[in-house]
Amino acid sequence: MIELNNISKSYSKHIKAVDSINLKVENGEIFGFLGPNGAGKTTTIKMITGILEPDEGDIFINQISMRKNPVEAKRSFGFVPDDPNIFPRLKAIEYLRFMGNVYDVPTEARSVKIAKMAKRFELTESLSNRIQSFSHGMRQKLMIMGALLHAPDVWILDEPMTGLDPRSSYQLKEMMREHADSGKTVFFSTHVLDVAERICDRVAVIDQGHILFCGTMEDMRQHFHSSRSLEDMFLQLVEEMRPEESGQV
Amino acid sequence: MRGIKLTLSLTYTMLKGNGLANISGDSRKKSKWVSKAGNVILMGLLAVYMSVLTGVSALTLRRLLEPAGLHHIIIGLYISLAAMLIFFFGIVYVISIFYHSSDTEKLLPLPIRADTIISAKLILTALYEYVFVIVLIVPPLLVYGLAGSEPWYYFLSAAFVVLLLPVIPLCAASVIVMLIMRFTPFARDKDRFSMVSGLLAMGLALVFVFMTQTFSSYSQEDLRQLLQSGIQDLSDLTSILFPGISTATAALTAVSASSALSQLALLAVLSIMAITVTLITAKGVYYKGVIGLTASASKQMTLSDAALREQTRPGSAFAALLKKDVLILVRTPVFFMNNVLMNFLWPAFFLVPFITSSGDIGAYRTFLDSVDYSLFSHYGTIFLAIAFAVACFLSGANGIAQSALSREGRRIYVMKIIPVPYKLQILAKITTGFLFSMCGILIMYILIILTIKPDILFGLVLLLVLPGAAILTNTAGILFDLIWPKLHWDNEQKAVKQNMNVLYGMLAAMVFAAVALVVSFAFRPPFIYSAAGLILIPWLAAFALWKLIKWMGPRQMKLLDI
Numbered sequence: 123m124i125e126l127n128n129i130s131k132s133y134s135k136h137i138k139a140v141d142s143i144n145l146k147v148e149n150g151e152i153f154g155f156l157g158p159n160g161a162g163k164t165t166t167i168k169m170i171t172g173i174l175e176p177d178e179g180d181i182f183i184n185q186i187s188m189r190k191n192p193v194e195a196k197r198s199f200g201f202v203p204d205d206p207n208i209f210p211r212l213k214a215i216e217y218l219r220f221m222g223n224v225y226d227v228p229t230e231a232r233s234v235k236i237a238k239m240a241k242r243f244e245l246t247e248s249l250s251n252r253i254q255s256f257s258h259g260m261r262q263k264l265m266i267m268g269a270l271l272h273a274p275d276v277w278i279l280d281e282p283m284t285g286l287d288p289r290s291s292y293q294l295k296e297m298m299r300e301h302a303d304s305g306k307t308v309f310f311s312t313h314v315l316d317v318a319e320r321i322c323d324r325v326a327v328i329d330q331g332h333i334l335f336c337g338t339m340e341d342m343r344q345h346f347h348s349s350r351s352l353e354d355m356f357l358q359l360v361e362e363m364r365p366e367e368s369g370q371v
Numbered sequence: 372m373r374g375i376k377l378t379l380s381l382t383y384t385m386l387k388g389n390g391l392a393n394i395s396g397d398s399r400k401k402s403k404w405v406s407k408a409g410n411v412i413l414m415g416l417l418a419v420y421m422s423v424l425t426g427v428s429a430l431t432l433r434r435l436l437e438p439a440g441l442h443h444i445i446i447g448l449y450i451s452l453a454a455m456l457i458f459f460f461g462i463v464y465v466i467s468i469f470y471h472s473s474d475t476e477k478l479l480p481l482p483i484r485a486d487t488i489i490s491a492k493l494i495l496t497a498l499y500e501y502v503f504v505i506v507l508i509v510p511p512l513l514v515y516g517l518a519g520s521e522p523w524y525y526f527l528s529a530a531f532v533v534l535l536l537p538v539i540p541l542c543a544a545s546v547i548v549m550l551i552m553r554f555t556p557f558a559r560d561k562d563r564f565s566m567v568s569g570l571l572a573m574g575l576a577l578v579f580v581f582m583t584q585t586f587s588s589y590s591q592e593d594l595r596q597l598l599q600s601g602i603q604d605l606s607d608l609t610s611i612l613f614p615g616i617s618t619a620t621a622a623l624t625a626v627s628a629s630s631a632l633s634q635l636a637l638l639a640v641l642s643i644m645a646i647t648v649t650l651i652t653a654k655g656v657y658y659k660g661v662i663g664l665t666a667s668a669s670k671q672m673t674l675s676d677a678a679l680r681e682q683t684r685p686g687s688a689f690a691a692l693l694k695k696d697v698l699i700l701v702r703t704p705v706f707f708m709n710n711v712l713m714n715f716l717w718p719a720f721f722l723v724p725f726i727t728s729s730g731d732i733g734a735y736r737t738f739l740d741s742v743d744y745s746l747f748s749h750y751g752t753i754f755l756a757i758a759f760a761v762a763c764f765l766s767g768a769n770g771i772a773q774s775a776l777s778r779e780g781r782r783i784y785v786m787k788i789i790p791v792p793y794k795l796q797i798l799a800k801i802t803t804g805f806l807f808s809m810c811g812i813l814i815m816y817i818l819i820i821l822t823i824k825p826d827i828l829f830g831l832v833l834l835l836v837l838p839g840a841a842i843l844t845n846t847a848g849i850l851f852d853l854i855w856p857k858l859h860w861d862n863e864q865k866a867v868k869q870n871m872n873v874l875y876g877m878l879a880a881m882v883f884a885a886v887a888l889v890v891s892f893a894f895r896p897p898f899i900y901s902a903a904g905l906i907l908i909p910w911l912a913a914f915a916l917w918k919l920i921k922w923m924g925p926r927q928m929k930l931l932d933i
């Protein structure tokens with residue numbers, strides 16, 4: 123479960139990248155965080171994961187406060203960043219062992235889990251190679267493996283499908299579904315709408331730091347009295363909220 | 372004609388964009404200008420210094436050999452040395468300019484022939500080589516000619532020789548490199564290449580220091596004989612390795628203008644032939660070698676269950692953080708050259724003179740041998756302080772603690788998401804620095820023990836004193852990086868080379884060294900007090916700094932904006 127209470131963040135004095143966001147992601151659901159480029163998705167996710175301090179508000183992961191007890195809270199989520207380019211000079215297996223030791227993953231679970239995930243992502247033969255030699259998609263998959271190794275309750279993924287081939291992206295979606303169905307939480311951001319449309323139980327639409335909509339796909343259709351594609355609804359949402367902006371800029 | 376124009380414009384483009392030309396280029400404008408001007412001045416001074424050195428060496432050698440009528444062999448010496456140097460640097464330049472330079476990838480898709488690209492790159496490499504030639508061979512040839520009032524055609528030949536000399540060794544280097552790159556995957560690994568060439572350069576520097584030490588102990592007559600046979604061997608070797616180079620020597624030592632001219636003509640013909648061979652080789656193998664570069668050279672291999680279990684065996688978070696840091700330091704060429712190698716080289720540079728005990732240094736040796744290293748001796752106090760000061764300098768110079776966070780760059784976010792308290796992560800980083808510093812310090816310790824052979828008690832005290840220097844400088848060093856981490860860089864150089872924190876850390880280390888020296892020299896405390904002080908105070912000071920870091924570090928980490 124993830125709870126955001128009145129979260130704000132500004133990088134400079136004038137522009138609020140994220141403005142008083144409230145969100146509650148329940149157990150057992152896949153939650154899609156949608157928005158155009160620069161909407162504030164990454165900023166929000168950075169605050170949830172403790173990379174950035176919110177200017178205001180607090181975040182709870184499984185009811186543990188990120189402000190009061192960050193180390194405990196960090197144990198309960200796994201995070202896949204939008205940029206998978208880290209540790210080029212470590213071998214994949216060294217990276218996974220690092221993550222295993224840092225998160226204190228039980229001995230027996232480790233090798234079994236790594237072998238299983240590597241097979242799903244077709245990385246089995248590349249585990250002893252340096253990350254340097256990996257393609258973008260392979261790095262992305264390795265990051266996912268590292269993030270999920272400690273079997274976290276809450277998954278947080280920033281644009282996870284970018285750069286994945288159809289097969290891997292299908293595998294990831296399967297894994298997300300299984301995880302949610304076992305009563306845990308998946309929270310991911312995307313700017314690709316049909317991905318969200320197919321797998322999300324609920325979505326929130328963010329633009330310019332504001333949440334424009336939060337609810338199930340069904341709610342969203344009713345909200346617009348239509349069975350139009352998500353793309354149409356999304357565009358309408360963003361357009362509706364923006365008219366007075368053009369004058370300010 | 373069009374081909375030549377294309378070649379020249381390619382050369383120009385490469386020269387402007389080449390990494391060698393702006394080796395320390397910074398992205399910000401003002402500091403870029405300043406650092407460029409500083410670089411030019413520094414390079415200029417270095418060039419003047421080297422020119423004077425080589426010029427004077429020619430004069431000395433001529434004075435030494437002229438009485439025996441052997442002075443003309445000096446020419447052979449300089450030509451051979453220059454050819455060798457051009458060849459060795461040629462190998463390094465050719466690999467980086469022909470293969471690892473960033474423009475190579477952009478040129479590949481363009482409809483340009485391999486020999487045109489190689490011509491341009493060859494000219495570029497030659498330009499860099501001429502810088503060497505001008506510093507290394509022009510002054511000696513000039514000094515030699517003037518000192519012996521050689522005939523006019525000597526100077527004319529010298530001008531042509533300087534112009535043509537780099538061609539044959541450089542072509543040899545190009546052909547060899549192109550063939551190696553075509554047929555051995557080993558050499559294509561960029562990381563490995565920069566490490567090997569860096570190590571080679573350091574090794575050469577050490578050999579140079581060692582040689583000058585050794586030569587200074589020979590007598591004049593020994594030296595004359597050594598030179599004569601040595602130069603002969605060297606000239607023989609070079610004329611085998613680079614056929615045609617002997618014509619350069621022949622032209623310069625010719626007794627008549629016409630024979631000088633014919634030798635020069637021969638050199639020119641051979642040079643043109645060398646270029647032709649190089650271009651033909653380029654046509655045949657260059658593209659294949661370059662294309663191999665971009666393809667991933669990694670091999671596919673499935674780990675067995677047992678191997679997988681072994682390679683993911685559990686360990687503490689602290690050990691994992693430490694290991695990750697050490698691996699990255701050792702495997703990243705820039706970090707390896709700047710931060711790791713330092714620890715092993717400095718002690719060697721410091722102490723080589725003492726090992727080859729001769730001349731002036733012999734006197735120090737005798738002095739050191741006569742010192743009474745027993746307890747309660749004043750010399751012991753002072754020696755201990757000096758050793759502590761050197762250890763501070765050594766462990767501050769590696770810059771590991773001062774760049775602990777900066778080296779992480781954008782991946783610093785990993786430190787913020789893992790469930791490990793910040794103070795433990797910072798402690799792991801201090802430990803990394805401490806371990807590498809201790810490597811250098813222990814080498815120094817062993818060298819000290821071997822050279823001055825103090826009594827056992829003194830040796831033990833010294834062993835207890837030195838780690839304090841490492842812990843203190845590293846704890847102080849990381850403080851700077853916690854306050855001003857440099858995280859936004861696009862290449863690793865900027866994290867460790869263009870990072871003020873490294874400098875601040877070195878300054879702090881020097882302050883610690885100075886305090887130890889000043890107190891010991893000014894107050895001359897009895898050995899037992901100074902030993903106790905130097906063992907305890909650094910650890911206490913480090914502990915106080917650690918208290919500060921424990922309070923401040925996590926705050927800083929939380930605030931980091933990435």
Ligand SMILES: Nc1ncnc2c1ncn2[C@@H]1O[C@H](COP(=O)(O)OP(=O)(O)O)[C@@H](O)[C@H]1O
Nearest residue numbers: 133139157158159160161162163164165166933
């Ligand atoms: N480090 C930063 N410094 C200043 N502004 C930033 C920084 N990171 C993001 N922003 C700004 O904050 C806004 C939200 O960015 P981000 O959260 O990355 O968007 P998204 O992930 O939805 O594409 C954008 O306007 C972006 O320009």
Ligand SMILES: [Mg+2]
Nearest residue numbers: 163164204281
């Ligand atoms: Mg984003």
